[in-house]
Amino acid sequence: MTTSRRSFLKNSAALASSGLLMGIAIPTALQAAGTVHTPNAWVHIADDNTITLISARSEMGQGVYTSMPMLIAEELHVDLRKIKVRIAPSNGKLYGNKLLGGAQLTGGSTSVRDGWEKLRIGGAQVREMLISAAANQWGVDRAGLTAVDGHVLGANGKKASYGSLAAAAAKLPVPENVAIKDPKDFTIVGKRTKRLDTPDKINGQAEFGIDVKLPGMVYAALEQCPVIGGTVKSYDATKAKAMPGVLAVVQIPDGVAVVANSWWRANMARQELSIVWDEGAGAALNDKAMLDSLRAAAKTGTVIPLKAVGDPEAVIAASDKVLRAEYASQLLSHSPLEPMNFTAHYTNGKMRLIGSTQWQDAAQSQIAKAVGLAVDDVSVETTFLGGGFGRRIDIDFIIQAAQIAKQLDKPVKLVWSREDDMTHDFYRPQAIHTLAASLGADGKPTAMTFRLTSQSVTGRVFGLPAPVQDPLMTEAAVAGYNIPASRHDVVKHDAGLRVGYWRSVSHALNAFANEGFIDELAHMAGQDPYAYRLSLLEGKPRFANVLKLAAEKAGWGTPLPAGHSRGIALMEGYDTYMAQVAEISLERGAIKVHKVTVAADLGHMVNPDTVEAQIQSSVVFGLGAATLQEITLKDGRVQQSNFDKFPIVRMSQAPVIDIVLVESSEKPGGIGEPATALVAPALANALAVLTGKRMRKLPMTAAAIQAA
Amino acid sequence: MSTAFQVNGRAVRAEAEPDTPLLWVIRDELGMTGTKFGCGAALCGACTVHIDGKPARSCQTLLSSVDGAKVSTIEGLSKDNSHPLQVAWIKHDVPQCGYCQSGQLMSAAALLSNNKNPSDADIDTAMSGNICRCGTYPRIKAAIKDAASMMRNA
Numbered sequence: 001m002t003t004s005r006r007s008f009l010k011n012s013a014a015l016a017s018s019g020l021l022m023g024i025a026i027p028t029a030l031q032a033a034g035t036v037h038t039p040n041a042w043v044h045i046a047d048d049n050t051i052t053l054i055s056a057r058s059e060m061g062q063g064v065y066t067s068m069p070m071l072i073a074e075e076l077h078v079d080l081r082k083i084k085v086r087i088a089p090s091n092g093k094l095y096g097n098k099l100l101g102g103a104q105l106t107g108g109s110t111s112v113r114d115g116w117e118k119l120r121i122g123g124a125q126v127r128e129m130l131i132s133a134a135a136n137q138w139g140v141d142r143a144g145l146t147a148v149d150g151h152v153l154g155a156n157g158k159k160a161s162y163g164s165l166a167a168a169a170a171k172l173p174v175p176e177n178v179a180i181k182d183p184k185d186f187t188i189v190g191k192r193t194k195r196l197d198t199p200d201k202i203n204g205q206a207e208f209g210i211d212v213k214l215p216g217m218v219y220a221a222l223e224q225c226p227v228i229g230g231t232v233k234s235y236d237a238t239k240a241k242a243m244p245g246v247l248a249v250v251q252i253p254d255g256v257a258v259v260a261n262s263w264w265r266a267n268m269a270r271q272e273l274s275i276v277w278d279e280g281a282g283a284a285l286n287d288k289a290m291l292d293s294l295r296a297a298a299k300t301g302t303v304i305p306l307k308a309v310g311d312p313e314a315v316i317a318a319s320d321k322v323l324r325a326e327y328a329s330q331l332l333s334h335s336p337l338e339p340m341n342f343t344a345h346y347t348n349g350k351m352r353l354i355g356s357t358q359w360q361d362a363a364q365s366q367i368a369k370a371v372g373l374a375v376d377d378v379s380v381e382t383t384f385l386g387g388g389f390g391r392r393i394d395i396d397f398i399i400q401a402a403q404i405a406k407q408l409d410k411p412v413k414l415v416w417s418r419e420d421d422m423t424h425d426f427y428r429p430q431a432i433h434t435l436a437a438s439l440g441a442d443g444k445p446t447a448m449t450f451r452l453t454s455q456s457v458t459g460r461v462f463g464l465p466a467p468v469q470d471p472l473m474t475e476a477a478v479a480g481y482n483i484p485a486s487r488h489d490v491v492k493h494d495a496g497l498r499v500g501y502w503r504s505v506s507h508a509l510n511a512f513a514n515e516g517f518i519d520e521l522a523h524m525a526g527q528d529p530y531a532y533r534l535s536l537l538e539g540k541p542r543f544a545n546v547l548k549l550a551a552e553k554a555g556w557g558t559p560l561p562a563g564h565s566r567g568i569a570l571m572e573g574y575d576t577y578m579a580q581v582a583e584i585s586l587e588r589g590a591i592k593v594h595k596v597t598v599a600a601d602l603g604h605m606v607n608p609d610t611v612e613a614q615i616q617s618s619v620v621f622g623l624g625a626a627t628l629q630e631i632t633l634k635d636g637r638v639q640q641s642n643f644d645k646f647p648i649v650r651m652s653q654a655p656v657i658d659i660v661l662v663e664s665s666e667k668p669g670g671i672g673e674p675a676t677a678l679v680a681p682a683l684a685n686a687l688a689v690l691t692g693k694r695m696r697k698l699p700m701t702a703a704a705i706q707a708a
Numbered sequence: 709m710s711t712a713f714q715v716n717g718r719a720v721r722a723e724a725e726p727d728t729p730l731l732w733v734i735r736d737e738l739g740m741t742g743t744k745f746g747c748g749a750a751l752c753g754a755c756t757v758h759i760d761g762k763p764a765r766s767c768q769t770l771l772s773s774v775d776g777a778k779v780s781t782i783e784g785l786s787k788d789n790s791h792p793l794q795v796a797w798i799k800h801d802v803p804q805c806g807y808c809q810s811g812q813l814m815s816a817a818a819l820l821s822n823n824k825n826p827s828d829a830d831i832d833t834a835m836s837g838n839i840c841r842c843g844t845y846p847r848i849k850a851a852i853k854d855a856a857s858m859m860r861n862a
Contacts (some may be wrong), residue, residue: 061804061842194801201806202797204742204782208807213740221737244725262724264732324816337746337754337807337841385805386744387841418747502762609801613847617804620843643751652832654845 039129040174041094042072042122045084049150049163050076056095057115058086058106058358060388061617062672063610065197070606071115074188075123075180077147078162083195090380092361093361101462104361107393107501109574109670112606116668117180122191124178126169132354133169134160183604183665187672188306192609197384208386209355212343214411218247220404221267223413224255224424227279227636228498232256243269252403254396259408263415282496285637287331287430290495290633294432295326297493298453304469304492307478310485315447320439323524325632327435327513328697329454331631332428332502333421333646338386340397341415344405346371351378351402352411356385358392367394367402380401389621390501394426419641426500427631429455433513437483443525444536447485452477454509455499456492466492476507476571476677479514480543481536497633503621507573507677512698515569515681520694529685530556530568542577542666543570543600549599549660554581561585564594567686569678574670576602578660580619582655582682586690589702591627591683593655598675600659603666615675616657622679624649630699713738713774722756727771730764731755731773732780734781739804742782742810746839753838754809756818757781763835782810785817792858793817796851804842812825824860826852 034047044052055068062112064084073080080237088095088104096102098118099110117554127147135142137160146153150162162169183190200206225231234254237249243258256273260266276597314441316322342355351373357363360380368375385392401414409475428630431454440446456470469490478488502508522532537544547570551557554566563585571577581597596619605611628647632639640646684695693708710721715738722733732759734743743766746754750765757766758780778786784793789798793816796802803809811833818824819834831852842846 061806061807063804178795194798195803197806198801198803201790201803201809202794202813203785204740204810206806207741208744210745213739213741262732262736263727264724264728264736335841336805337744337752337839338805339745384807385807389841415745418749418752597789613801613804613844617843620845621841641745642749644749648752648839649843649845650839650840651835651845653851654843657846695803 001326003620006095016448022394035167037170039126039166039170040122042119043126045166047163047166049584050162051082051086051150051162052084052086053147054086054088056104057111058087058382058385058388059391060106060358060385060392060615061290063195063607064106064111066193066195067112067606067610068186068194069196070121071119074186075120076127076139078150080188080193082150085100087382088611090124090360090364094360096361098182103331106388108392108488109672109674112668113575113670116604120180121178121613124180125174128175128178129169129172130162130165131376132172133165136170137165149425170248189606190604190608193279193607195610207383209343209383210338210386210415211343212354212383212413213347214343216345217411217413218259218261218408219263220257220259220401220412220414221263221268221270222255222257222400222416222420223270223273223275224420225277225279226423227277227282229282230277230279232488233276233278235273237273239272239274241267243272248408250404250407252400252401257404257414259404259412263413268416280634285496285633285636287632290497291328291430291432293495294430294453294493298432298434298451301491301493304467304490306469306474306488306490308487310447312447312449312485312487315414315485316438316449317600319446320440322436323520324436325520327433327516327518329431329512330698331430332625332629333425333631333640334389334391334500334502334644335389335422335648336387336662337388337417340391341413341420342398342401343413345399345411346405346408348385349373349404353379353398353402353474354381354383355398357391357395357398358385358388359395363395363398367399370399371402371406389503390505391425393501413422422641422646423638426498428502429457429499430495431507431509431563435513435517437517437521443527445483445521448483449486450477450488450514451491452510453493455492455495457499457501457505459492460498472501473506475505476510476514476573479518480540480570480572481518482531483536503618504573504676505672507674508572508622508625508680511569511571511677512680512684515571515678516684516694516696519567519685523688532536533570535566543572545662546570546579546599546601549662550579550581550597551661553599553658554583554595554597556581563692565686566644567682567684567689569681569685571674571678572582573674573677575667576600576669576671576674578678580673580675580678580682582679582686584683584690589706591700591705593623593683595656595658596679596682597658598660599662600671601662601664601666602669603664604668605661606668608661611661611671612659614671615659618673618675619657619679620649620654621677623653623655625676626680626683626698629701711771711775713776714778716780718838720751722771723773726770728771729767730757730771730779731766732796733844734766740781740783744810746808746809752808753807753815754811756814756838758814758818761817761821782814783827785813791817792855792862793820793851799854800847800851802844802847802851808838808840811846812840816848816855819852820859824856824858837859
């Protein structure tokens, strides 16, 4: 397989003509002797043969610190155990994500899909440059040379380490065309591989944003308006300034920051601030009225068509077997365990930023704008992320750190409290689904209509105009089932609260509605929900296969202990086909999940162990959203501020998770998110069997189930 | 005034106010950042350390209360990732984002110091105060059982 250099460059861009990459900031703390050479953006080789592979994606648990180097190493022919890994510096031209419009952004379960060819080509280019350098040095034809385990080998036992060749290799042109392996020849990719970040994550050595230390660093705590979007009218810092350790009090657009010589002192003094707020329009918000505004918009808002087949309204109007239903999804916070924080140092007209972020080049360019610097005078270094889940796509806290640092002559670390984090998130938007379907004499759907009414995150983050369809609202909106007439459309409605991308984004909203509704149709038709789905999947082999695999593995149809039931759900998301079967019972009125069986076909996998870990993770994450969590607002104030009111699934609540992975040579799909979306519908479908109650609103708490 | 105590066998003196939570003394004054801040309210377990051998949430432990005490943090679990729990954590590749894992390991270490053969229920009880937002629970549980087995057979 050969990919032209030109098409590669078009995607990753901006290689200097000499082949030596100019302007790459070599990550600090490379513990290598001698000069570090950079044949291309992905590989740094030092004279002492220290080889550093670059992950352009942020490590937030999903395993890119291992999977990205695996793809490079597959073609570079180096032992993964002998290399170092660094997260790329901010440089959108070099490290942009083609699947996300070229942004240097980690999200959308895109890392492997974006890197699948690009990183293998990157590794192969450097391998070929090293071979050419050896051929030149030895005065032999390069055709007789091979690259093995960090060395180029020639005839008669000739052997040179990559390190000894790197200086010469980096001066050569990057090859136009390089051959990359057929997947059947992989020796690294696709093999279960130990994570490279585990050793540092079990002894306290892994550095997260909150752990950053710079010489002379001070600490900041920021008081923000309790109503998101509110601004400071006036403030009195007299008492705060008199508190121990306080060095400065500075105002920024989002609030008032206390800077002290420890974070605890800064945060104590912050509580002594006296601030008069202009709370703004947000002060009127409450979550119930917001949901009602979505319901109203579903009837009166501008409809954006998604897909239409036939005349479903006419078919439904003429049918005597019709089901209409409304599904509703709640507000959610991301609540990664590492609260938002960032370290900023403004010196000599340059802003250095270090911390946990999913979006390096936006941080770089938007902070440049916010503090009045040229983009090139702002740099972003990425640590490990203590969770992301979409929260760290937003950069509000990085802007704040930079604005504080601009007013100081020392590096400063801004740390939010948990309360700050939970009450100043960009929340998963509420959603209303309006669904209708008619059934034929055989019980199969003859027509269906689907309308999602929700708030566009993409409108806020990327400025997508209101009349334009937001592709991140329509994920899994059109399910895989064959229905002769159908109409799918979307109404965008801004309910007033800022919203963000939340793990699995609109898949979770749309799959809850679609997979609950198809289950309702099966019951209405008097058919088994699994068999009913299967009967609608003719010509959809990947859907049908995972559905069958999950049902078989879960023992669908076999007897269960008294008081237990099963529910099933199916979806395609991020190019991954997935089915789940949940086995539940009720414990003191709450859903107790005993087992979740997951079958996934995500095409080629890079590290199957990480694939399993991500499925486990996503199921637990989805379980909390389905049964425990809801953000509510009163007078514009988020009512949940810590894990007592926004519970996270704990070990005793985590189910057994049984996973079947399909061996597949399809192109890779994403796996960081899709399993999150299927938990709620699988549970709702199991609950309907157990209790006869159809839950169409999230979360399915004990109280909500009792009230249903 | 300063407060004298031991951290991982080393004598230290802290100058912070006596009502400062131990967590922030360890992180900001002593510069040991393995112990994490998650909630500040003893709800998540990320800040778990051992005080005189017992697990404690350092975000709710005042500096004054550890005067003369022996404090152990994640950095003291072993010098070289050789504690049976660390060996098991590597074997099962437990961490994802990794942020909670210091607290998970310290809670698990406290459990195994008292119970070398914990049941699922024992593990659930001992670990119920530790949140993992990435949901690594199945692997944590498997790794604790493995470590317990290693310790029994050692």
